Amino acid sequence: MAQGPEPGGGGAGRGGGARGSGAPIDVVVLAGGTAARLGGASKADVVARGARLLDHLLAGLARLRGEGLAVGRVCVVAPEQVALPDGVLRALEDPPLGGPVAGIAAGLARLERPGPAGLTAVLTCDAPESWRALPVLAGRLAAGGPQGSGAGEEDGAVVQDGDHRQYLLGLYRTRALRSAVAPGGAALRDVAVRRALGVLDVVAVPLAGPEARDLDTWEEIRAWDTHPPSFRQFA
Numbered sequence: 163m164a165q166g167p168e169p170g171g172g173g174a175g176r177g178g179g180a181r182g183s184g185a186p187i188d189v190v191v192l193a194g195g196t197a198a199r200l201g202g203a204s205k206a207d208v209v210a211r212g213a214r215l216l217d218h219l220l221a222g223l224a225r226l227r228g229e230g231l232a233v234g235r236v237c238v239v240a241p242e243q244v245a246l247p248d249g250v251l252r253a254l255e256d257p258p259l260g261g262p263v264a265g266i267a268a269g270l271a272r273l274e275r276p277g278p279a280g281l282t283a284v285l286t287c288d289a290p291e292s293w294r295a296l297p298v299l300a301g302r303l304a305a306g307g308p309q310g311s312g313a314g315e316e317d318g319a320v321v322q323d324g325d326h327r328q329y330l331l332g333l334y335r336t337r338a339l340r341s342a343v344a345p346g347g348a349a350l351r352d353v354a355v356r357r358a359l360g361v362l363d364v365v366a367v368p369l370a371g372p373e374a375r376d377l378d379t380w381e382e383i384r385a386w387d388t389h390p391p392s393f394r395q396f397a
Contacts, residue, residue, distance in 0.1 A: 167212075167213040167217045167218050167220070167221035184231075184232055184300055184304055185232065185279065185280045185281050186232045186233075186234040186279040186280065186281070187231070187232055187233055187234055187279055187281045187282070187283055187296070187300065187333065188234045188235050188236070188237070188273050188278060188279040188281070188282045188283070188336070189223060189233065189234075189235070189236045189237070189282070189283045189284075189285060190237050190239060190253075190265075190266055190269030190270065190273070190282060190283070190284050190285070191216070191219060191220075191236065191237070191238045191239065191269075191285050191286065191287055192239050192262050192265045192266070192269075192284070192285070192286045192287065192330065193205065193206035193216055193238050193239060193240035193244055193286070193287040194239055194240050194241060194244075194254065194255075194258065194259070194265060195259070195262070195265075199378050199379050200378075200379070200380060200383075204243070204244060205287055205288045205377075206238075206240055206244045206287045207244060208377075208383060210290075210377075210383050210384075210386055210387035211386070211387055215287050215288060215290045215377065215383075216238065216240075216244070216287040216290075217247075218290035218291070219285060219287055219289070219290050219291075219292065219293055220236065220247065220250065222290075222291065222293030222294065223236055223293050223296075225293075226293060226296060226297065231296060231297055231300065233296075234279045235251060235273060235279075236249075236250050236251065237250070237251040237252070237253050237269045237272045237273050238250055238251070238252055238253075238269075238287075239252075239253050239254060239255070239265040239266075239268055239269045240252065240254065240287075241254055241258065251272050251273070252272070253265075253268040253269045253271065253272035254268055255267065255268040255349065255351070256268070260349070260351035260352060261351060261352050261353060261355075262286075262330060262355050263343050263349075263350045263351070263353045263354075263355055263358045263359075264343075264349050264350060264351045264352075264353075266284055266339070266343045267340075267343040267344040267349035267350065268349065270282065270336070270339065270340050270343065270344070271344075271349075278336045279336060280335065280336055281300070281303070281333055281334065281335060281336060282333075282334055282335075282336045282339055283296055283299075283332070283333045283334075284329070284330055284331070284332050284333075284334065284339070285330070285331060286330050286331070286376060288376045288377045288378060289330075289331060289373075289374075289375065289376040289377070290377070290386075291372040291373050291375065292331050292373055292374075292376075293373075294371070294372065294373035295321050295331060295367075295369055295373040295374070296333060298367060298369065299319040299320070299321070299332065299333040299367060300319075300333055302319045302365055302367050303316065303318065303319040303333055303365070315335075316335075316363050316364055316365050317334060317335050317338035317339070317342075317362040317363045317364055318332050318333055318334035318335060318338065318339065318362055318363075318364040318365075319332060319333050319364060319365045319366075319367055320332035320333075320364050320365075320366055320367065321366075321367055321368075321369045321373070321374050322366035322367060322368045322369070323368075323369065323370050323374040324370065327356075327364075327366055328374065329355050329356065329359040329360070329364075330355060331373075331374065332359075332364065334362070334364075338362055339359075339362070342358050342359055342361055342362055343358055343359075
């Protein structure tokens, strides 16, 4: 069962990819919060499949970079007690525990120095395979319009899992994302993600594989830990 960080093999093969081309993508990873359903445990530090959930996600991003997706800087929004690898930036809303919208704003502020990328992905550490969705989201956003029609310029592309639009599994135009989470330069706190990001014009990309799965409870973590990794290849 011990396997180490699992960057391997695959991702959502629907909707096209964006290998070796496209605008640079910075990444904000939300890794704070109270984790009430885990009894207050640090989600980032939970170990499954031989590594922390956060390390699985970071390893996946590194793989995408190696395969040609223009992944730039990665900023993890987490307290100091969460260890980060060299080269990964850290941010935290001030004061802490301001909610995910405030966390996104803190991550964007950190990425402002020396200058942001044109696109920013938002992921969470409790979705360790969410990195697999980025090539599909990048391809759809580059194509523009519903189903890649090329019409218009959306503010972003997010995963649609059934009836649920996952704003915390999305790729956004950085300027639009910043205006939603920090209108007028002031970061929103204690605001629902859907309320803040729902104002953006996003294209929803239906995905229901491991890339859309988050692990909110110990039961879900144990199930993911014992389930063999997916090695589906990108289309």
